[in-house]
Amino acid sequence: MLSIRLEAQVNLIFYYSPNSIALAAHIVLDEIGADYTAVKVDFGQNEQQSGHFKAINPKGRVPALATECGILTETPAILTYLAQIFPESTLVPANNxxxxxxxxxxxxxxxxxxxxxxxxxxxxxxxxxxxxxxxxxxxxxxxxxxxxxxxxxxxxxxxxxxxxxxxxxxxxxxxxxxxxxxxxxxxxxxxxxxxxxxxxxxxxxxxxxxxxxxxxx
Ligand SMILES: N[C@@H](CCC(=O)N[C@@H](CS)C(=O)NCC(=O)O)C(=O)O
Missing domain, CATH: 1.20.1050.10 (Glutathione S-transferase Yfyf (Class Pi); Chain A, domain 2)
Incomplete structure (x- = not known):
């Protein structure tokens, strides 16, 4: 668990767009004090459908989280991952x-x-x-x-x-x-x-x- 946490704390890149569901994981990233870079995906320019973004998330959606282990998509998965790499946040129970x-x-x-x-x-x-x-x-x-x-x-x-x-x-x-x-x-x-x-x-x-x-x- 510790080694995963140390890896994940470095180089987390979070892709979001205003008014999107990305807000949920964005709040968690902030609250757990993760070291991350937020990258805005411009829906006004349809950037979510660009080749550049689809190389990150072929679904063409936000949120996406780039970790050193790979890319994560789907809000429930990202939320669970963040809670588990920061167990001291107690955002999910350890033994229940x-x-x-x-x-x-x-x-x-x-x-x-x-x-x-x-x-x-x-x-x-x-x-x-x-x-x-x-x-x-x-x-x-x-x-x-x-x-x-x-x-x-x-x-x-x-x-x-x-x-x-x-x-x-x-x-x-x-x-x-x-x-x-x-x-x-x-x-x-x-x-x-x-x-x-x-x-x-x-x-x-x-x-x-x-x-x-x-x-x-
Ligand atoms: N099931 C995905 C849904 C992600 C999703 O639909 N995000 C919307 C923003 S709220 C999106 O990126 N839409 C872009 C589009 O439809 O082009 C999740 O929970 O993360």
Whole structure:
């Protein structure tokens, strides 16, 4: 474990874009005090589809994390990796397989269900070409974002943090997804007040506040 940590602390390169899900891992990188370089991928220039970036991540998506062991993609994987190379951060439990699995369960839900519901707003062409169908799936986003987040609001979020008293890698991930709610047509304060409170709790953390002001404006 130690040798992995020493390797990984050097030369971590983190690829991100403002308004993207990269924020979740970016918060963790900052909070654990990792030595890393952040590289902005310019979506305005479609840089994620460039040959240069696709050599880093053939999926053409952020986040991506270059480590000395290789490139990592997929937010749940990056979050788990960072938590494990900095075990003193206690962002995942050391000896509690069930709790670790619950953390993975929550993050998998954000990745495969909530994030995908959000992607139907601006990335509908992944699924359909027809303009009428495109408009229809876009129209559904406020409903599907609220419905998928309702499960979190009504129970998965234990409070004050996702897993209860202990702050874990689920929290920055929930924050990164929940900050999209208003733009996706859901008034979180009104409809999902516990998620809105969690968002405020996250914003009070220095790393989150700094990144929101400097990189995710
Ligand atoms: N499952 C991936 C999803 C990554 C993803 O879709 N990122 C979006 C930004 S939120 C992206 O890079 N989109 C670029 C594009 O679709 O061209 C993860 O959880 O990291």
């Amino acid at each position: 397989p069930f709790l670790f699995a619950k953390i993975q369960e929550f993050n998998a839900y954000l990745c495969a269900t909530v994030h995908v519901a959000h992607a139907h707003k601006n990335r509908g062409r992944r699924w359909v070409d027809d303009e009428v169908a495109l408009a229809a799936i876009r129209k559904k986003v406020p409903e599907s974002m609220e419905a998928t987040c309702r499960l979190i609001e009504d129970g998965l979020l234990q409070g004050p943090w996702v897993m209860g008293e202990h702050y874990t890698i689920c929290d920055p991930y929930l924050f990164a997804v929940a900050r999209w709610l208003e733009a996706d047509g859901v008034d979180a304060t009104l409809r999902l007040p516990r998620i809105a409170e969690h968002r405020a709790r996250m914003l009070a953390r220095p790393a989150t506040a700094r990144l929101m002001a400097e990189c995710y404006v």
